[in-house]
Amino acid sequence: MNLAQQIINGIVLGHAFALIAIGWTVLLGVARLVNFGHGQMYMLGAFITWFAMSAWGLPYLVAIPLAMSVGVGVGYLMQRTMLNLTIRQDLVSVMIVTLGFGYVIEGAAALTFGSTGQILDTPLSLMDIYIGDIWFTWQDIAIVVVTILVFIALKYVIENSPVGRRVRMVAEDPKLAQLAGINIKRVYLGVFAFEGATVALAAAMVAPRTPILTSMGFEEVIITFVVVVLGGIGSVTGSYLAGLGLGLFTAFFGAYVSSAYATAAMFVVLIAVLVLRPGGMTQKMGGH
Amino acid sequence: MTGAQSPVLEVRNLTADYNGNRALTIDHLALHEQELLGVVGANGAGKSTLVGAILNWSRGAPRVSGEVILDGEDLSRMDTPSRVKKGLLLIPESQLIFHSMSVAENLAHHASAADAAGRHVYSLDDIYDLFPNLANRRGHLGGQLSGGERQMLGIARALRLAPRVLLLDEPSIGLAPKLVLTVLRTIRQLADNGLTVLLIEQNVKAAVEVVDRMALLERGRVLAEGAAAEMRDDPRIAEAYLGGHAT
Ligand SMILES: Nc1ncnc2c1ncn2[C@@H]1O[C@H](COP(=O)(O)OP(=O)(O)O)[C@@H](O)[C@H]1O
Ligand SMILES: [Mg+2]
Numbered sequence: 001m002n003l004a005q006q007i008i009n010g011i012v013l014g015h016a017f018a019l020i021a022i023g024w025t026v027l028l029g030v031a032r033l034v035n036f037g038h039g040q041m042y043m044l045g046a047f048i049t050w051f052a053m054s055a056w057g058l059p060y061l062v063a064i065p066l067a068m069s070v071g072v073g074v075g076y077l078m079q080r081t082m083l084n085l086t087i088r089q090d091l092v093s094v095m096i097v098t099l100g101f102g103y104v105i106e107g108a109a110a111l112t113f114g115s116t117g118q119i120l121d122t123p124l125s126l127m128d129i130y131i132g133d134i135w136f137t138w139q140d141i142a143i144v145v146v147t148i149l150v151f152i153a154l155k156y157v158i159e160n161s162p163v164g165r166r167v168r169m170v171a172e173d174p175k176l177a178q179l180a181g182i183n184i185k186r187v188y189l190g191v192f193a194f195e196g197a198t199v200a201l202a203a204a205m206v207a208p209r210t211p212i213l214t215s216m217g218f219e220e221v222i223i224t225f226v227v228v229v230l231g232g233i234g235s236v237t238g239s240y241l242a243g244l245g246l247g248l249f250t251a252f253f254g255a256y257v258s259s260a261y262a263t264a265a266m267f268v269v270l271i272a273v274l275v276l277r278p279g280g281m282t283q284k285m286g287g288h
Numbered sequence: 289m290t291g292a293q294s295p296v297l298e299v300r301n302l303t304a305d306y307n308g309n310r311a312l313t314i315d316h317l318a319l320h321e322q323e324l325l326g327v328v329g330a331n332g333a334g335k336s337t338l339v340g341a342i343l344n345w346s347r348g349a350p351r352v353s354g355e356v357i358l359d360g361e362d363l364s365r366m367d368t369p370s371r372v373k374k375g376l377l378l379i380p381e382s383q384l385i386f387h388s389m390s391v392a393e394n395l396a397h398h399a400s401a402a403d404a405a406g407r408h409v410y411s412l413d414d415i416y417d418l419f420p421n422l423a424n425r426r427g428h429l430g431g432q433l434s435g436g437e438r439q440m441l442g443i444a445r446a447l448r449l450a451p452r453v454l455l456l457d458e459p460s461i462g463l464a465p466k467l468v469l470t471v472l473r474t475i476r477q478l479a480d481n482g483l484t485v486l487l488i489e490q491n492v493k494a495a496v497e498v499v500d501r502m503a504l505l506e507r508g509r510v511l512a513e514g515a516a517a518e519m520r521d522d523p524r525i526a527e528a529y530l531g532g533h534a535t
Binding site for chain 1: 378
């Protein structure tokens with residue numbers, strides 16, 4: 001195995017992981033919420049992109065915002081349904097509702113798109129780049145670039161804009177935020193819409209790397225969980241670094257140990273982090 | 289005083305229950321233009337429940353009913369943020385600022401001209417004139433401030449949101465006596481500058497020096513209400529709060 005090739009794989013995979021997880025970072029940091037339908041929303045984003053391109057013949061650059069719009073709709077609808085649970089911070093019910101939503105999405109997708117595997121080819125994924133014996137595609141470069149841009153934009157908005165300030169106020173103390181005239185329901189809905197948009201974007205960017213199936217999504221949730229927890233709940237920079245670290249770990253583990261056990265290895269990392277992290281999962285966004 | 293004018297804030301038949309236990313029964317309470325009303329009473333009398341109910345807000349989960357009228361407009365069906373936008377600003381007890389944000393960021397959140405609807409939005413310059421301490425600490429995190437500075441910042445945050453009525457829940461709690469006076473004098477000054485204020489204060493001796501009127505709360509009810517000078521001589525107040533002489 002070529003070391004340089006594994007580093008490249010790890011970097012691409014790492015950015016892919018970070019992008020897949022970014023919605024959850026904000027979700028958990030702000031709303032103190034989880035979304036176990038996240039994986040199926042990723043799957044839906046991939047299939048919408050695929051369908052828009054293969055069935056409707058839309059260009060990739062149109063299919064992406066289309067998938068993101070559907071993601072916004074699904075995220076909004078999901079949060080709208082469980083808004084009262086959110087405000088009561090009834091985490092167990094939220095887990096079950098989002099899990100249920102995920103399976104409804106999966107069922108609907110299987111009915112609509114069938115349950116055979118598909119290949120999501122994009123103009124970029126078909127363009128190879130060889131440097132010596134290192135191989136990657138333009139899609140890989142796009143993943144890295146888009147992820148970096150999304151993270152920079154998100155960090156800027158959260159730290160410097162009035163919207164970001166509102167979000168941080170709700171994250172720290174939703175009750176006090178209400179006394180500052182902030183409509184916390186609107187913030188929770190916005191955060192879920194954002195989560196829907198970014199996971200669809202991640203799907204449109206990352207799913208071309210592997211065949212897509214309506215039954216996929218579990219691995220994406222686990223990846224997301226590890227990235228978010230490893231990065232420090234709600235920390236944008238932390239999630240980026242954690243995604244990168246996990247990507248490199250997965251690439252090297254897959255190359256030198258066995259790719260069949262990569263998911264199991266991620267679980268080991270996750271368990272270790274949860275047990276050893278001093279604050280556990282209790283830290284909030286902005287609370288560094 | 290302008291007793292003939294219609295009140296700025298009026299509360300009618302306001303009740304609050306925690307798990308079916310009545311904690312508040314206010315038949316009628318009114319605040320007039322530029323008036324500073326002190327609300328006093330023992331621990332558990334219902335003072336915090338009262339100001340929370342006025343904003344339909346609580347850290348607990350009381351069931352609230354009744355009418356809250358601001359400048360003739362019935363706010364009873366509005367949620368908390370909508371009442372805040374109308375100018376009801378509550379500075380709650382204990383957690384009253386954002387600890388993970390700097391002083392400057394706590395103050396950056398302000399009412400837009402549209403939300404203010406003609407009410408005065410204190411500028412940062414106004415704020416730093418009023419609270420010079422905050423100016424020196426603008427880069428510090430809220431969580432790094434002393435108790436007195438937190439109270440100042442809590443009040444300052446409210447002033448940035450264009451208040452019509454300011455409601456303060458025990459702003460002097462835990463402060464050194466000298467600081468208590470400073471805080472109460474600042475509140476008096478805000479009333480003189482045009483705000484209508486409801487001040488919850490457990491330090492009756494200090495409160496009676498700055499308020500215009502005072503209401504004594506007991507088991508969720510207004511037991512006595514009147515001008516500060518009269519209330520100072522009320523045996524129920526003198527006895528319980530002023531180390532009084534009544535027998
Ligand atoms: N979250 C809550 N759950 C149950 N009872 C409460 C809660 N908050 C206050 N109470 C009760 O309501 C009454 C009034 O409390 P409160 O308004 O906090 O009084 P004060 O502010 O005058 O000390 C007390 O009897 C108190 O025990
Ligand atoms: Mg109280």
